[in-house]
Amino acid sequence: MSTEVVIAGGGPNGLMLAIELGLAGIRPVVLEKLSEQALENRANGLVGQVLRMLDRRGLYQRLSGSTQPPEPTPGYVFGALPLDLSIVDDNSLCVLMVPQRRVEQVLAERARELGVEIRRGHELVNLTQTDAKVIARIDGPDGEYDLETGYLVGADGGRSTTRKLLGIDFPGVTKQNSVSRTAHAAVPAEFVVPNGLNVPGHGFIPAFLHHRTETGVFVYAPLPTGTLLSSMEWSPGDETPLTLPELQASIARVLGTELPLLPPAGDGPHLLRKLTSGNTRLAATFRSGRVLLLGDAAHVHAAIGGPGLNLGLQDAINLGWKLARVARGEASEALLNTYESERRPAAQRVVTHTQAQAALIAPGGDVTALRAPLTELLTQPANTKFLADLLSGADITYNLGNGHPLTGHWCPDLEFDDGTRLADHTQDACPLLLDLTGNLDIPGDDQLKVLTARADTPLTALLLRPDCYVAWATESPVPDRTALKTALATWT
Numbered sequence: 318m319s320t321e322v323v324i325a326g327g328g329p330n331g332l333m334l335a336i337e338l339g340l341a342g343i344r345p346v347v348l349e350k351l352s353e354q355a356l357e358n359r360a361n362g363l364v365g366q367v368l369r370m371l372d373r374r375g376l377y378q379r380l381s382g383s384t385q386p387p388e389p390t391p392g393y394v395f396g397a398l399p400l401d402l403s404i405v406d407d408n409s410l411c412v413l414m415v416p417q418r419r420v421e422q423v424l425a426e427r428a429r430e431l432g433v434e435i436r437r438g439h440e441l442v443n444l445t446q447t448d449a450k451v452i453a454r455i456d457g458p459d460g461e462y463d464l465e466t467g468y469l470v471g472a473d474g475g476r477s478t479t480r481k482l483l484g485i486d487f488p489g490v491t492k493q494n495s496v497s498r499t500a501h502a503a504v505p506a507e508f509v510v511p512n513g514l515n516v517p518g519h520g521f522i523p524a525f526l527h528h529r530t531e532t533g534v535f536v537y538a539p540l541p542t543g544t545l546l547s548s549m550e551w552s553p554g555d556e557t558p559l560t561l562p563e564l565q566a567s568i569a570r571v572l573g574t575e576l577p578l579l580p581p582a583g584d585g586p587h588l589l590r591k592l593t594s595g596n597t598r599l600a601a602t603f604r605s606g607r608v609l610l611l612g613d614a615a616h617v618h619a620a621i622g623g624p625g626l627n628l629g630l631q632d633a634i635n636l637g638w639k640l641a642r643v644a645r646g647e648a649s650e651a652l653l654n655t656y657e658s659e660r661r662p663a664a665q666r667v668v669t670h671t672q673a674q675a676a677l678i679a680p681g682g683d684v685t686a687l688r689a690p691l692t693e694l695l696t697q698p699a700n701t702k703f704l705a706d707l708l709s710g711a712d713i714t715y716n717l718g719n720g721h722p723l724t725g726h727w728c729p730d731l732e733f734d735d736g737t738r739l740a741d742h743t744q745d746a747c748p749l750l751l752d753l754t755g756n757l758d759i760p761g762d763d764q765l766k767v768l769t770a771r772a773d774t775p776l777t778a779l780l781l782r783p784d785c786y787v788a789w790a791t792e793s794p795v796p797d798r799t800a801l802k803t804a805l806a807t808w809t
Contacts, residue, residue, distance in 0.1 A: 320346045321644045323453050323466040325441040325479050330612035330629040331472035332424035337637020339431030340746035343644060347433060348455060350440035360417040361540055365627035366710040368411040370634055373743040373785055379423045380415050387411040395704045396677030397527035397534060398691055405702045409711035416542050444469060444482050451607045467644050469608045477614035483605045489598030496554030498564045499547040501587040503579040518574030529678050533571035543581055551680050554593030595619055597668055603657040611636060616664040619671040622708055628667050632660050638746060638783035659715045670707055720800060721790035728787050734771040742768055748809040749781040754794060765809050782808050
């Protein structure tokens with residue numbers, strides 16, 4: 318058997334890549350070792366620029382249940398420091414509370430609509446590759462078999478089998494100086510107040526935000542799927558299963574007072590999770606020949622701030638159209654090399670800011686002193702906007718050549734005179750040439766979509782890659798056609 322692309326890993330990142338490939342006309346095979354979808358939610362929401370990108374694929378509406386585009390959140394947190402985003406113009410940080418199970422369900426549904434084959438209970442166990450192909454050895458319900466493919470992508474998590482089979486180093490650090498405890502639990506009604514908890518002997522604790530004390534961190538998250546409570550302490554942990562009494566004792570140490578916990582309502586599944594170590598690692602390379610790494614297989618970091626899916630899903634959107642064009646012989650390997658050159662700096666940036674946040678929530682008077690001037694700095698809109706863009710990934714730019722200042726940036730939202738908006742024209746993941754004056758006279762085809770329209774912008778024309786990054790833009794009423802042809806030759 319053979320296929321153009323095999324994806325090892327059927328989580329959100331692997332499924333998003335499958336969708337992008339499907340939109341480009343490739344029908345990948347997705348291998349997922351779990352025979353059924355996991356009951357436990359590893360994440361409870363999506364944060365950042367990826368929500369706007371999902372909107373441009375028509376997927377945000379499926380996830381949110383709303384016909385409206387993503388709205389910026391009025392507040393967030395950085396290292397347990399509150400961010401008042403209401404003071405920021407052009408706030409880039411969007412949040413959607415949606416369980417990871419639901420994210421996977423929506424992405425799997427869309428992938429199947431595009432003809433993607435998802436094989437549950439099938440696991441990559443070995444691989445070999447030549448200059449022309451990859452041979453994947455797979456363990457399935459009926460035994461092992463070989464699957465020949467042009468390219469293979471490892472989206473199989475932090476313990477990636479793909480990465481290990483390739484022998485790619487995964488340098489970084491593992492810290493075992495803290496223990497995190499998280500569980501579904503109920504809190505007595507008399508402690509619950511609007512937007513948080515009021516704990517006698519401690520005071521008000523806002524919902525959904527990291528609440529730091531001198532001894533640890535506490536989080537109260539009343540989610541639609543059930544209330545989650547979490548504590549973090551800087552002390553050695555053990556591997557025994559977590560219990561509610563253990564979590565309650567930990568919360569009492571963090572808050573300095575008792576917060577009674579009650580068993581969660583409903584049938585579950587109910588989370589009881591204890592983590593005694595954390596990894597920060599970045600793969601030495603994201604590619605070896607015809608095999609590439611995606612998401613956690615390429616980078617792992619602390620979960621603080623919720624950047625994981627924002628980073629991994631955008632990896633998939635960056636890689637999908639490039640891999641499709643190279644797999645079909647429409648572009649050279651040089652295009653595929655830009656996946657790592659563009660996404661590694663983005664991963665490094667997330668690694669850096671999660672390390673910084675971890676330092677800011679650590680216990681001790683020195684950290685408390687450091688937080689005081691930072692809190693004052695965050696009353697200034699420019700500083701708060703900087704962190705909002707950092708957390709959302711809106712500050713990520715690519716080196717796509719000289720020219721207009723917008724080149725290399727993610728294209729901002731546009732509304733056209735016919736009542737449509739940009740997201741209505743990007744759902745097919747085709748390169749898009751916007752002719753905002755009608756002066757270009759360039760025909761579209763299956764490799765380039767051309768839209769002639771009017772919008773409230775000084776731009777007269779711009780070219781978008783399938784991932785919605787601007788490859789060329791101009792404000793001239795007579796565009797430089799030579800520069801446009803260069804951009805078209807490079808990116809379409």
